[in-house]
Amino acid sequence: MAQQTTREKEARLNFRLRSDVKDRIEKAASISGKSITDFAVAALVDTADAVLERHNSANLSDRDRDLFLAILDKNVRVNKHLARAAKTHKRLIVK
Secondary structure (H helix, E strand, O other): OOOOOOOOOOOOOOOOOOHHHHHHHHHHHHHHOOOHHHHHHHHHHHHHHHHHHHHHOOOOOHHHHHHHHHHHHOOOOOOHHHHHHHHHHHHHOOO
8 A cells, every 4th residue: 555645634525426527527637647536636726726815805996995095094093992902912912
């Protein structure tokens, strides 16, 4: 039996699919020169990364962008709540 790489595989995905879909995946994997597992994992990872990137990025209209930047440029007076939050942050987070 082949030795595992230093990074052990700890998780598994199992799913069923139609035979015609499996045939297409097998053909594409073969053309790519990859095993079915490597081909499927690469496709799943690429798709997951794309979905996460779309989820984690914000696309603003020009109006929203201008409004956001204007708010950032505003001079904000420090009130007691903001001062307390900064003090707590410094005490707990910043070292």
